[in-house]
Amino acid sequence: MTTAVQVTGLTRQYVMGGEPLEVLRGVDLSIAYGEIVCVMGPSGSGKSTLLNIVGGLDRPTSGSVVVAGSDLARMDDEQLAVYRRRQVGFVFQSFNLIGTMTARRNVELPLLFSGEPEDQRTARAAAALQAVGLGHRLDHKPTELSGGEQQRVAIARASVNEPAIMLADEPTGNLDTHTGQEILSLITSMNAEGRTFLITTHDRAVAKAVAHRIVTIVDGAIARIEQGGTL
Ligand SMILES: Nc1ncnc2c1ncn2[C@@H]1O[C@H](COP(=O)(O)OP(=O)(O)O)[C@@H](O)[C@H]1O
Numbered sequence: 133m134t135t136a137v138q139v140t141g142l143t144r145q146y147v148m149g150g151e152p153l154e155v156l157r158g159v160d161l162s163i164a165y166g167e168i169v170c171v172m173g174p175s176g177s178g179k180s181t182l183l184n185i186v187g188g189l190d191r192p193t194s195g196s197v198v199v200a201g202s203d204l205a206r207m208d209d210e211q212l213a214v215y216r217r218r219q220v221g222f223v224f225q226s227f228n229l230i231g232t233m234t235a236r237r238n239v240e241l242p243l244l245f246s247g248e249p250e251d252q253r254t255a256r257a258a259a260a261l262q263a264v265g266l267g268h269r270l271d272h273k274p275t276e277l278s279g280g281e282q283q284r285v286a287i288a289r290a291s292v293n294e295p296a297i298m299l300a301d302e303p304t305g306n307l308d309t310h311t312g313q314e315i316l317s318l319i320t321s322m323n324a325e326g327r328t329f330l331i332t333t334h335d336r337a338v339a340k341a342v343a344h345r346i347v348t349i350v351d352g353a354i355a356r357i358e359q360g361g362t363l
């Protein structure tokens with residue numbers, strides 16, 4: 133199986149004040165294992181909505197989303213929760229770490245939810261943090277880490293369960309340019325080791341630096357797909 137994500141005829145409508153708001157209007161997108169795809173587009177174009185639907189945080193109005201061979205539309209809420217824990221890794225603009233927990237505990241969380249025994253959790257979380265260059269920060273809490281370090285912890289947490297797809301919503305949006313570039317290099321090196329990424333950004337330089345393919349959405353529809361700078 134070479135297709136990680138297959139999105140077909142995806143639409144998402146919200147009803148606001150009785151009026152339908154067409155946020156996604158028939159999106160078709162296929163992502164191969166080993167690819168980095170960036171979704172670009174202006175603010176409000178539907179990037180986060182697309183990512184949230186692929187990640188099982190939101191549901192389509194119509195159309196299908198198949199990830200690692202499973203059709204999300206056929207899943208009930210409980211199956212979707214399992215899907216989110218096992219098949220997807222989320223990285224957000226604002227890191228979304230738990231402030232009271234150390235880096236290691238944050239990274240252990242997905243393993244805790246999937247029932248991994250404690251000794252394995254501890255070891256795998258430490259290895260994931262080592263892999264993002266934070267082997268020396270295991271017992272630091274988020275407030276004791278820089279923004280770039282916090283995003284590395286978030287990336288370690290998102291990858292520790294070996295998900296089929298890593299989803300990153302504006303992962304460099306809260307970082308200065310230099311730190312953002314370091315995060316993009318980390319993503320590139322994780323991709324070289326086989327990880328698949330779907331990343332949103334409104335910044336063309338970010339997409340150019342990291343993507344194999346750049347998909348531009350305008351008003352909820354794909355306006356353009358181009359080869360990125362890394363091919
Ligand atoms: N839960 C919601 N209810 C109503 N409208 C929403 C909701 N989520 C997003 N929207 C609207 O959908 C559009 C696309 O939002 P979003 O996907 O967040 O865009 P982007 O990430 O490209 O900035 C925006 O106009 C936003 O206001």
Ligand SMILES: [Mg+2]
Nearest residue numbers: 179180181301
């Ligand atoms: Mg967004």
